[in-house]
Amino acid sequence: MSGNGNKRPPLVADRRYAAKPAAKKKAPPKKAAAKPAARKRKAAPKKAKPRGFIGWFLTPFRWFFRLLWAFTWRIGLVVGLIIGGFSFYFAAHMPEMADLIDGRTRGSVTMTDFQGDVFAWRGDQFGGMVTAETVSPYLHNAVVATEDKRFYRHLGISPRGIASAVRINLRAGRGPLSGNGGSTLTQQTAKLLCLGVPFDPTKWESESAYEADCRRTTLWRKAREAVFAVGMEIAYTKEEILTIYLNRAYLGAGSRGFEAAAQRYFGISAAEVNPAQAAMLAGLLTAPSANAPTRNLQRAQNRAGIVIGLMQDQGYISAAEANEARTNPATLTDAARANSGGFFADWVMASGPEFFTRDTTEDVIIRTTLDQRIQTAAEEALIRVFENDVREGSEAQAAIVVMSADGAVRAMVGGRNISATGAFNRATQALRQTGSAFKPFIYAAALDLGMSPYSMIDDSPVCFEQPGSGDWCPENYDRKFVGPISMIDSLANSRNIPAILVSEEVGRGLVSDVANGFGVQGDLAAGPALALGVSESTLLDMTGAFAGILNGGSQVTPYGLTDLRLMGDDIPLMDATGVGIGERIIREEAARQLTWMMTKVVEDGTGQRARIAGWPIAGKTGTTQGSRDAWFIGFTGDYVTGVWMGYDNNSRLTNVTGGTLPATIWRETMLGVLDGKQPTALPLMIPQQPASTGVLESQGGQAPAQDILNLLDSILTGQN
Template sequence: MSGNGKKRPPLVAERRYPANGAGKKKKPTARKAAAPARRKAAPKRQKPKSTLGWILLPFRWAVRILWAFSWRVGLVTALIIAGFSFYFAAQLPPMDELIDGRTRGSVTMTDYTGEVFAWRGDQFGGMVQAETVSPHLHNAVVATEDKRFYRHFGLSPRGIASAVRINLREGRGPLSGHGGSTITQQTAKLLCLGVPFDPAKWDTEAAYEADCRRSSLWRKAREAVFAMGMEIAYTKQEILSIYLNRSYLGAGSRGFEAAAQRYFGVSAAEVNPAQAAMLAGLLTAPSTNAPTRDLQRAQNRASTVLGLMQDQGYLTAQQAQAARATPATLSESARQQSGGFFADWVMESGPEFFTRNTTEDVTIRTTLDQDIQAAAEQALIRVFEEEVREGSEAQAAIVVMSADGAVRAMVGGRNISATGAFNRATQALRQTGSAFKPFIFATALDLGMSPYAMIDDAPTCWKRPGSPDWCPENYDRTFKGPVSMVQALAESRNIPAILVSEDVGRELVRNVANGFGLDGDLAAGPALALGVSESTLLDMTGAYAGILNGGSAVTPYGLTDLRIQGDDAPLMDATNSGIRERIIREEAARQLTWMMTKVVEEGTGRRARIDGWEIAGKSGTTQGSRDAWFIGFTGDYVTGVWMGYDDNRQLSGVTGGGLPATIWRETMVEVLRDKSPTPLPMTIPQPPETTGVLTNPGGEVLDTEVMNLLDNILNSPSN
């Protein structure tokens, strides 16, 4: 009992002592035996008692160390990334300053009526905003490029992981091919991670953009940090607006407004689901998928985009099916694709600082007539399809201009939709053959010689030291004796042309040809008369325009008005700028025009005749039939046609009076359709009562250089 007077409950002996030791107290050692039970409360602190525990112990310690290290490194890395993100965010300018990032301007070309037909440079149709574009366009871009755009903070781990998995599955490196980039990351690329274009570092904007698109682990890391900085600095709508304005969408279009105008002739705010899907589909491969290049390919890609829009709830099944049933098509101006060669020529011939290297958005009104352009293109295609053997690599070029040199149409080759291609109308220097002969007779007429003057078409030789005499022939290998100058031109006879050139003086003939715009190196000897010198089709057509306008030289031109977009006053006004100084008397030009009508009516150009129209012209075929020409004019237009091979091979059975004259006629039949015949400005001279016969004055001795030239044209075809 205790000393407090209370009765304690009885102790149960069986619980305190062993059954056989009732009444006995347990030895003190029994309390010590209970101590190990307290130590068992922390078994993890004991050393492993099994083999598996000993094996796992190092791994447990490694995991603990790695975790302790990783979370600390991760924290530091996150702080660094956050710091750089906020740094980039602080450096970014207001959104409006990033909308138009072009380093060069654009050129929009209109025909003579003011209708747009071509674009060059980087077109920017004006600023659009994510809130103001067509909802279909907004949804198509998000569905195609980044369906989680409004749910991530600049990066999409799921998108990156998916892209890496696809790249590895397709046998590429993890960063090659699919990038898993968000719209924010793509916008960061478009901004070149904030690095501006520096002409001292990059020669061209293309090199700058290629450098911006380089893919490396370090660049990907910078891109990710920059993208997060953009998410800090701008709202989602602002980021999407930058993307919509800076994306390249093919055919020189920068931004969705320019592309909508370029392809469909509507604003980006007005595009329907089919058009929106096609525009969004261009983002992956703008040049390849451009509808101006391959409309069917663009429509197929748009169908895929429509499927994505339906899957993500932006379109119902019925709306998607309706858009597929009526796919987007090009506007009429985009569909025409007219004047590619002409537009290239205007860009090359115009002032460099307002065409090729413009930093402004420029509008150029040109001399192009799209109806005439279409007639020329269709004529060339039709003749090659119907009269040239399949698989032929022969080429042709056409130029149509007014008498003042205003170029109305230009076809530089059989690929009429090409841009930036070799232009055979302006860049190919080819021997002119007998197409040069009108300038010989122009010189003679200007000196007062009558078109009826008689010339002896007889075997004629020139002596050359140390070699046999040179005795040229006519194309038909016959000689007709005394013929008039009119007949000599109509039948393109070689001997009379040489005799007239020698009689009036080669230097004077050369001066007249130069005056009319044939500025190349003209032959120094009698070979001058047979057209062994080279010229372009554009220059030859311009020289014939000088005959039509009464003897004044012209400079072929295509630009009539140039102005900065938005300005009312033109910076350049080149209207009627083609007429230059007079070269021959007007009377001489009018007589020559009459002589050239005989070429078409009775001579080598009969294929060019058009019922009811007065036509003057001249054919030309060079040595070995390597070049074939026909250049002719009505009262309103001068049209030149050249045909040949780019590698200077021989044409098979083609002369200037053949296929080139046919192409000329096919072109002009369409040009003159529904027009009233315009008389040619010509004078029919009165035949003189008597006339002498021009002959070789005595067999001039030719030096070696001259004879080498003559050897090249010996027996040359002349029709």
């Protein structure tokens, strides 16, 4: 018993079942021991099935999000591998950074006045390459603070920025890709590079169309932009990417890059700008054309104030520097502020060689004949007269041209919108009837034949036969006839009948030749109405024709280009040699006598409003039939100035003749031009008065034989 210890001894009855030993091994209760574990799994709270309505409602969503996550991370991995592959592909094919600095397909034109001071720019200006290290630190930081404050912390794209932009767009009621784009500086640079697609003139009709296509926003382009941006981050350093951006960004007024913009607006390099100037330049990036300070300085300054706040918030400038920048905002240079000579600059661009102006692929500098002092005088005169002497709301227009006697144009105003560029230029493009301003060419032809200024003409009613339309019976402006009158008084008082009789006497063909020779272009009228200025001309051509009278009777070609050279070159490619004074049209003596006759127009005739005390002035008024055009063209010893006034739609002027508002505008212009100068004498000749002079009459448009004989005698006498 002791061997068994506490164990119970087996029962005798158990031994009777020795034939069934397997029963001992079967031990089903032991296998059943797994049941408690099953009960534990069923009872685990984390695995419990949802109960109740909410649980059953959330079950499909939980299932969906588990499926979505399982799908998303696999797709994300594939997309990431694709983006990475394409990014490395773009990175491998990126050109050298320096090759991406200047991507213009067209060049630029910079125009200087006769003293060499810049006054106008055309085309895309590129001031030269700058780098992120060489520009002013204020400018560097202003760009980063304004456009991408996380620039140095991302790899080309910013999911956070994109999400923020989409939220802003949706709240504003726009599409997710309309408005704010959430683009990083790298993405903006990629867009400036058009994602590596070069300009192809066979695909895009212009560079503007090319750039517009590059700026289109679609999901596919945004995806390509992101991949290209990552490729740039792989290929270039951050400072190299910023360098490309600083040189390629458009900043308004034709400025490509921050160097060109700094020179355009402030007259200094991008390395020299202060915080206020840097903030204004960086502020242009959002809307360069609308915010350009040459267009709206106050708007540009307001935008700069916002940029200054961003720079201060991000620690780039101190509070004291920010206050200084706000107190003393950036302003424009005098040349940029004046924005003068827009019409003149357009004319130079249109009249110069096309391959060096409108379609230049080079950066060109053109020295012109413009005198900014005279240009300002003309602009201010036009504004002053319209403000004081023209009724409010009038749509009448006016144009002014000032030139030297050799045809060098010193100022040009093509309309009342003084600062316009690319606008219709009424000084060079408007063909208008010249009216009585044409009469000096009639008397020039007569004087050149030897007629005396004292010759008498019969200012009496006369009619001319017009085949198919009956007789034409012209009248004087005042509808009166004064009888015998000298050529001097006929011109001074702008009498029509005497002018027609002289034209018919010397021959319309000769009159037309003289007018054409002096520069009045185009086909002139064939009938007797030629003498009344029914033919059309531009103000520029008419002013140039009067310059021919001033310089002694030689042809004058108006010009504005003095020399042209490529930027960086000292030797001009072309100059004004051979331009200006041309061949002689009438004898010098005749031109001097005509000049004397024209002084009487200002002293005693229709142009008295143009008088300036102490200055000898010669000129001629002109008013067309129906008062649709009014002219005054006059000259001193140094300058010829022409003024035209009228409506673009050819409506009638009210109470305006060449001797009223145009003469007033002329006088106001010349007061500014002549300010501070000493009076100069006119090159005139006072002819000797003959003992007696016959009266030129008309009988049906034919001069009497005796008058013709007298004319021939005077010619022979003059020759002897």
